[in-house]
Amino acid sequence: MLGELLQMIAEGEVSMYPSIAHRLNISEGLLEEMLDHLKHDGYISQTNNECSGKGCAVSCKTCSVSTIKAAGSKIRTWVLTDKGIKTVNTHINYGKQIS
Amino acid sequence: MSIEKNTSSGTILEKDKQVYSGSDQQLITVAIAGQPNVGKSTVFNRLTGLRQHVGNWPGKTVECKKGKFNYNGGTYRMVDLPGNYSLTANSPEEVIARDFVIKEQPDVVVVVVNAAALERNLYLVSEILSLKVPLVIALNMIDVAEEEGLKVDVKALESAMGVKVVPMVASKNKGIHELKAAINEIARASDGHEPNLPEKSTGYKEVLTRVRAQITGNIPVSYSEDWVALKLIEGDRIITEMMKKQLDSSKWKLLQNILSDSENIALGIAGSRYKWIGNMVKSAVKRSEKSQINRTARIDRHTTHPVRGILIMIGVLISIIVVGMGIGMPVALGLMNGTVHSAQAAATSLLANAPVWISGLVVDGIIFAIGVLLVILVFLISYFAMYAVLEDIGYMSRVAYMMDNFMRRIGLHGKSFLPMFTGFACNIPAVIGTRVVETERSRLMTVLLAPFIPCPAQIMITAFLASIFFGAAAPVVVIALILLNFVVLGLSGKMLNRALPDREQMRMIMELPLYHRPNLRTVGTLVWQRIKQFIIKVGPVVLITVTVVWALAYFPNGDIQTSFIARFGRAIAPLGNLMGLKWEMIVALLVSFVSREGIIITMGMLLGATEEGLVSTLGTMMVPAAALSFMVTQMLFMPCVGTLGAMVEESRSWKWPLFSLAYFLVVSFGMGILVYQVARFIL
Numbered sequence: 001m002l003g004e005l006l007q008m009i010a011e012g013e014v015s016m017y018p019s020i021a022h023r024l025n026i027s028e029g030l031l032e033e034m035l036d037h038l039k040h041d042g043y044i045s046q047t048n049n050e051c052s053g054k055g056c057a058v059s060c061k062t063c064s065v066s067t068i069k070a071a072g073s074k075i076r077t078w079v080l081t082d083k084g085i086k087t088v089n090t091h092i093n094y095g096k097q098i099s
Numbered sequence: 100m101s102i103e104k105n106t107s108s109g110t111i112l113e114k115d116k117q118v119y120s121g122s123d124q125q126l127i128t129v130a131i132a133g134q135p136n137v138g139k140s141t142v143f144n145r146l147t148g149l150r151q152h153v154g155n156w157p158g159k160t161v162e163c164k165k166g167k168f169n170y171n172g173g174t175y176r177m178v179d180l181p182g183n184y185s186l187t188a189n190s191p192e193e194v195i196a197r198d199f200v201i202k203e204q205p206d207v208v209v210v211v212v213n214a215a216a217l218e219r220n221l222y223l224v225s226e227i228l229s230l231k232v233p234l235v236i237a238l239n240m241i242d243v244a245e246e247e248g249l250k251v252d253v254k255a256l257e258s259a260m261g262v263k264v265v266p267m268v269a270s271k272n273k274g275i276h277e278l279k280a281a282i283n284e285i286a287r288a289s290d291g292h293e294p295n296l297p298e299k300s301t302g303y304k305e306v307l308t309r310v311r312a313q314i315t316g317n318i319p320v321s322y323s324e325d326w327v328a329l330k331l332i333e334g335d336r337i338i339t340e341m342m343k344k345q346l347d348s349s350k351w352k353l354l355q356n357i358l359s360d361s362e363n364i365a366l367g368i369a370g371s372r373y374k375w376i377g378n379m380v381k382s383a384v385k386r387s388e389k390s391q392i393n394r395t396a397r398i399d400r401h402t403t404h405p406v407r408g409i410l411i412m413i414g415v416l417i418s419i420i421v422v423g424m425g426i427g428m429p430v431a432l433g434l435m436n437g438t439v440h441s442a443q444a445a446a447t448s449l450l451a452n453a454p455v456w457i458s459g460l461v462v463d464g465i466i467f468a469i470g471v472l473l474v475i476l477v478f479l480i481s482y483f484a485m486y487a488v489l490e491d492i493g494y495m496s497r498v499a500y501m502m503d504n505f506m507r508r509i510g511l512h513g514k515s516f517l518p519m520f521t522g523f524a525c526n527i528p529a530v531i532g533t534r535v536v537e538t539e540r541s542r543l544m545t546v547l548l549a550p551f552i553p554c555p556a557q558i559m560i561t562a563f564l565a566s567i568f569f570g571a572a573a574p575v576v577v578i579a580l581i582l583l584n585f586v587v588l589g590l591s592g593k594m595l596n597r598a599l600p601d602r603e604q605m606r607m608i609m610e611l612p613l614y615h616r617p618n619l620r621t622v623g624t625l626v627w628q629r630i631k632q633f634i635i636k637v638g639p640v641v642l643i644t645v646t647v648v649w650a651l652a653y654f655p656n657g658d659i660q661t662s663f664i665a666r667f668g669r670a671i672a673p674l675g676n677l678m679g680l681k682w683e684m685i686v687a688l689l690v691s692f693v694s695r696e697g698i699i700i701t702m703g704m705l706l707g708a709t710e711e712g713l714v715s716t717l718g719t720m721m722v723p724a725a726a727l728s729f730m731v732t733q734m735l736f737m738p739c740v741g742t743l744g745a746m747v748e749e750s751r752s753w754k755w756p757l758f759s760l761a762y763f764l765v766v767s768f769g770m771g772i773l774v775y776q777v778a779r780f781i782l
Contacts, residue, residue, distance in 0.1 A: 001370035001377075003363060009608055016500045016513065017610045018403060026377045029218045032610070034373050037222075041369075077514060077609045079537055087363065 001026075005034055006043055009080055010088040035078055043084035046076055127286045128176045128203065132196055132227060133211035134220055135182035138239040140164075141269040142211050143179045146279065151177075156195050170279045173286070178205065186226040188337040200230055202321050206286045209278070211237040214244035214251050214266070217380050225372040228262075228294050229326060233285045236264045237278055242271070248387040256383035261294040297375035303368060306332055306361045313354040317345040331358060333365045395493075395613045402497045403611070412501055415494075416523070417578060419485045420558060427478035434477065439470030456653055464649035465642065468700055472641055475556065475696050479524070479633060480626065482555050486524050487625035491617040495520060500611060505585075509592025512536075514609055515545040522552030524629060526738060527636060530745035544595055546749045547759050550738035551588035553581060556695035561730045563699070567718050568726040576727075580734050587735060587766060636741050637694065644693040648701050659705065668705075677772045678732065679725030679779065688733055693740050698733065724778035732771030737763035 001024060008020055021031045038044045080088070133139040144151070147166025156163045164179035180199060181192035188194055200208060210227055212220035227234060236256075244251060257264045265281045267274030299307070310328040318327050319341065330338035331354070343351055386393050401407045443462050450458040489495055498520055503513025518532030529549045536542040553561070561580055565573035651664040659665060668682030675685040683705040690701045699713070706716050721729070737760045738746065746756040 001374050002366045003370060006366075012507075016503060016608065018399065018500070020608060026373075027218065027380070028610075030373060030377050030380070033218050033222065033376075034370075035608075037369060037373075043366075077537070087366070090362075 002034060002038060006084055006088050042081055043087060044078045045081050046078050126174045126176055128205040129207045129209060129282055130178045130180050130199060130205040131209045131211060132180045133182060134184050134223055137211045137213040137220060138269045139182055139211040142237055142239060143177060145269050145272060145275045147177050159191055159195060161191055161195055171283050175282065185223055188335050194337060200232055207235060207282050208232045209235045209237050209282065211239050213240045214238045215240055215247050215249060217384060218376055221376040221379060222372060225297055225375055228296055229329060234262050235281045235285050236262055238264050238266045239269050241266045242268045248393060250385045250387065252383045256379065259295065259379050259382040297371040300367050300371060303364050306364050309357050313350050314342060332361055333368060398614055403500050408501045412498060419482060423478050423481045424562060426481045430477045431474040434473055442466050459653060460649055464645050468642055468645035471696060471700050472638060478559060479555055480630060483524055483626045483629045484622065487622040488617045491621050493612050493614045496611050509589055510596030511541055511544055515541060518545060519549050519552050522549050522554060525633060526550050526554050526742040527745050528629065528632065530742055530749055533749055540599060540601055543750055543755065546746050547595060547755060548588055548592050550742055551584050553584055553734050554695060557734055560698050560733055564726050564730050567714055568723045580730055584734055640741060641694045641696050644690065644697045645700055648690055649704060652704050678728040678775045679722060680729055681720060684729055688736060691733060692737055695739050723782040724775050727778050728771045728775035731774045732767045735767035735770055
């Protein structure tokens, strides 16, 4: 099931929790656990609308990034790591390469 | 099984299970395991009371708690294992817990799980099951689960797992007696229990057989072959090192080859555990209608529906515009008719003896511009407030979800629409907000496409003109033009996606958080931040623009028809002719590059009309087709100078923003000409 999830992220056809959970026939809660597991094992990494804040002429208080975060909608986003891409290419896709 | 026999000479460890009569008592060892924050310590304390001892695990700095309780003629030695999420070798706590279970072989392992978070807690259970130890599940926090609208069918869970389950609320001392009874029952059970284990895939069975062939006969005492093989396949660091020492070099090399070809099997093993967890939860957990998750799911059935979701989104947008206009218009008219006109009258009186050009600049330029800015602020406050509420309740991520398919067609993720959506409030924070987009390429594309989202000034001007020329159909015209912007955005995005190098696939997923009530403080902060940003960034630009435009319209000799701006306007009049527009309207369009809000001011200045007079002047000097052409052009017009500055900052170059300016100029005028040439035969 984790392999299927990695494959779905890799193929990029569905990109939101409800669609993915529906495809895998699991709850979004379980999907979150699986994503945490893949993150822990280094297959995916999480972004949280973070900003380095470096080299920026705009004050953080007025920056849209901080307002998107401040809106309280903790939108977690996940991306495949190099390990994740390699795993999909080598072991899951069985010949269908992704870059 | 091991028991300790208390005699007068001390303690001895015996391997066989025996029952002693008389003053000697049977001692049963029970390990308590569980993830952090499931109430494990509470369960331990309730079971043992004050009969506990705290120390450290041998050779470790990790705390070790032991205690005892008596039940049904037996003494139960409790060992509180460190809290951990799994039995891998990632932390000293995990190693301690599994080493105790493997080497000390407790009579019973009690796993405490949080009934309100079963999906999170059952992974540890699935791993402990592979150790084949007698197990009891202490299903704690049943009350919390009920509060969250979760109903756990204990019997169904027991049946599905093949393991004894005891519902509890340890913090209120509920279920403790039942837990003791369950521990007693399992410890004394003569037949082996048969839990339902996660399924093994065919691939896993094959690799397991091959690995076992290499390690058979070389496993240290107390470890099971199957479990060691499983851990080797999972790449467990400690077990791998252990077996490296146990095996000779040729067997080790063979084993390494088998394991390196089987990396995906480890993923499959973990996946089968999650499948097992999913099945367990499905069989035993029901959510009531009142749970927050269900409320979100019920709302999302509509807001993320392929058809209803889009209609809701359009409806939300229309409501924002209509409510904004409904609240803003009376206040705006009151401001203009009252405050601004009074200020102009007062300034005229004060500057009666001043040179005409100073009086004109102050009264018709600066005060008028401040008045228009105040009017725009009134609209913006209501727009910003409504957007802030949408952001705070969690609706924005649904917008990203609904736009995901559209964005993917142009090579972007739905998340890129989040900063773009802010463009409906102002394009400057929309461009700055592209920092949340993950990759450089996607970020650049979002920066270049964000200005296609019409800002409130653009929508207001469109609504203003649409109400003059199209009456009751004005809202339809406004919505149609916004949709046209999206069509052009889509087509431009597709071309950009093809043109930019390093096309990337969107290997990214995003969650939809639960809806929650808006926090007024957060909303207020968001509105204030955006208003402040607008005043600081846009205010001075508008005032400078007005001053410059007024000067160009006044000099050299105070007659607008022979002014510098008129000469420029007449030079580009042929362009206006293609769109059915007089040169004054083209100049007003070009001024909008400096300040969108400046369009109305410039029109008023160049046409010599006041606010009220502007309506009738525009109505007589343009035909509907020309007005439509003007609206289309200004909706698609090049980004304002503030947005351009943000684009330069975010793309860290001038090349792309300047390309964007040229592109928008060509597209906007091109569309304007096309619309006029077609519409003049229809309207």
